Amino acid sequence: MSAPKDQAPANNPPLLQAVTTALGTVIDPELRRPITELGMVDSVQVSDDGRVTVAVLLTIAGCPLRDTITADARKALTAVPGVTAVDVDLKVMDQAQRDALKEKLRGPGGARTIPFNQPESLTKVYAVASGKGGVGKSSVTVNLATALAARGLRVGIVDADVYGFSVPALMGITQAPTQVDDMILPPVAYGVKVISIGMFVTGNQPVAWRGPMLHRALEQFLTDVYFGDLDALFLDLPPGTGDIAISVAQLLPKAEILVVTTPQAAAADVAERAGAIATQTGQKIAGVIENMSYLDMPDGGRMELFGSGGGSVLTGRLSSTLGVPVPLLGQIPLDIQLREGGDAGVPIVLGKPDSAAGVALAGIAAQLAATPRGLAGMKLGLQPR
Numbered sequence: 412m413s414a415p416k417d418q419a420p421a422n423n424p425p426l427l428q429a430v431t432t433a434l435g436t437v438i439d440p441e442l443r444r445p446i447t448e449l450g451m452v453d454s455v456q457v458s459d460d461g462r463v464t465v466a467v468l469l470t471i472a473g474c475p476l477r478d479t480i481t482a483d484a485r486k487a488l489t490a491v492p493g494v495t496a497v498d499v500d501l502k503v504m505d506q507a508q509r510d511a512l513k514e515k516l517r518g519p520g521g522a523r524t525i526p527f528n529q530p531e532s533l534t535k536v537y538a539v540a541s542g543k544g545g546v547g548k549s550s551v552t553v554n555l556a557t558a559l560a561a562r563g564l565r566v567g568i569v570d571a572d573v574y575g576f577s578v579p580a581l582m583g584i585t586q587a588p589t590q591v592d593d594m595i596l597p598p599v600a601y602g603v604k605v606i607s608i609g610m611f612v613t614g615n616q617p618v619a620w621r622g623p624m625l626h627r628a629l630e631q632f633l634t635d636v637y638f639g640d641l642d643a644l645f646l647d648l649p650p651g652t653g654d655i656a657i658s659v660a661q662l663l664p665k666a667e668i669l670v671v672t673t674p675q676a677a678a679a680d681v682a683e684r685a686g687a688i689a690t691q692t693g694q695k696i697a698g699v700i701e702n703m704s705y706l707d708m709p710d711g712g713r714m715e716l717f718g719s720g721g722g723s724v725l726t727g728r729l730s731s732t733l734g735v736p737v738p739l740l741g742q743i744p745l746d747i748q749l750r751e752g753g754d755a756g757v758p759i760v761l762g763k764p765d766s767a768a769g770v771a772l773a774g775i776a777a778q779l780a781a782t783p784r785g786l787a788g789m790k791l792g793l794q795p796r
Contacts, residue, residue, distance in 0.1 A: 426461070427457045429491050430463055434446065434488070437483045440479050441589055442516070443599070446484070451504075452467060453466040453468045461496070462496040463497050466500040467484060467501055468503065475586055475589060476589075484499050513592065516594070527663060528665070534642065535667070538648055538666045540670055541648075541670065541682060542651065542683065546682075547671065547673075547703060548647065553581045556645050557758040557761055558758075558760040559643055560601055561761065564643060565640065566641060566644070569633070571629055572647050572648060573618050578607050578609070582758070583757060588636075594636075594637050595635050596636075596637055597638065622654040629659070630658070646666065656685070664693065664694070666694060667694065668694055668695070668696045670699045670700070670729070672699065674701055674704055675717040676724070678717070682725055686725070698737060699729070699738070699739050700743065701723075702743045704743060704744055726738065741772075743768050746767055746768035748763045748768065
């Protein structure tokens with residue numbers, strides 16, 4: 412923990428130390444790190460009667476979470492024995508302080524790179540793909556991400572479906588990203604850091620871009636957005652095998668593909684193309700997810716509205732095409748609570764975890780969580796003595 416740059420002398424050094432320690436428990440809601448570690452505590456003063464005055468440096472003047480930071484700091488300090496009152500004074504970082512923050516977050520020089528491609532990165536990157544629209548790919552992405560976050564993992568989502576972005580609404584996000592010079596801090600919902608082109612357009616304005624613009628937007632999301640050290644990053648891809656799918660393969664060659672389909676034979680045929688692109692890009696397929704598998708009936712039976720077996724057929728075909736086993740990770744039933752949760756911005760794995768769809772999605776997330784972050788090919792820096 413780095414100490415504030417200005418600590419006024421106090422007649423009660425133990426209380427000053429306790430106050431400084433308490434400030435280390437205040438987490439910046441966007442960067443998800445202690446404000447003391449980020450150099451955001453400018454000064455701390457403790458008076459003889461126990462009144463604490465702390466100056467906190469915001470990254471920008473219009474920080475949207477200034478009230479949250481103030482409330483969290485006041486709560487942490489009020490809980491310290493001996494503190495009688497708390498004043499939080501908000502200031503703004505100057506350019507030198509912002510440069511120091513960016514270097515702390517990005518490393519020496521603050522270089523703009525895709526951190527998930529660095530040799531030391533252990534982040535599992537999942538590109539959620541489908542052959543056609545309307546199979547529930549975005550709902551699956553959001554629920555898997557929030558389920559992993561609920562298990563204590565650090566998770567991010569890139570809504571790469573530029574034309575049909577829906578992740579912010581499914582997550583209940585209305586806050587805009589915070590921009591610190593050329594670095595973008597993504598909003599956080601349910602412990603998941605999220606970025607989407609939908610956060611940069613006005614109202615329901617359509618995005619009409621050609622291929623080069625799509626590639627540049629995705630590249631900027633991956634280089635300029637600060638996600639920090641993640642356990643898992645999900646990319647919600649547009650349906651099909653177009654520009655974004657190709658760009659993901661180029662920008663994130665280690666990304667694994669999660670293919671979402673429905674039980675319908677025609678849907679499985681189209682989804683096969685989305686998965687088979689791995690033969691051209693050299694990517695791995697993490698598995699197949701069958702959505703809308705069946706509808707539970709009041710009498711205990713199941714109605715298979717879209718047929719059956721599409722997921723199993725797809726895994727068989729992809730396994731044959733790729734020459735390696737491709738697992739069927741799970742079958743998610745039709746559930747009105749899944750739709751209601753999406754409309755309300757509350758993922759079903761959190762809002763209705765005991766529902767049939769919630770249990771199925773949590774089961775798939777558990778399988779992904781069981782896959783360790785790989786150490787293969789990494790240098791551990793060990794030297795013989």
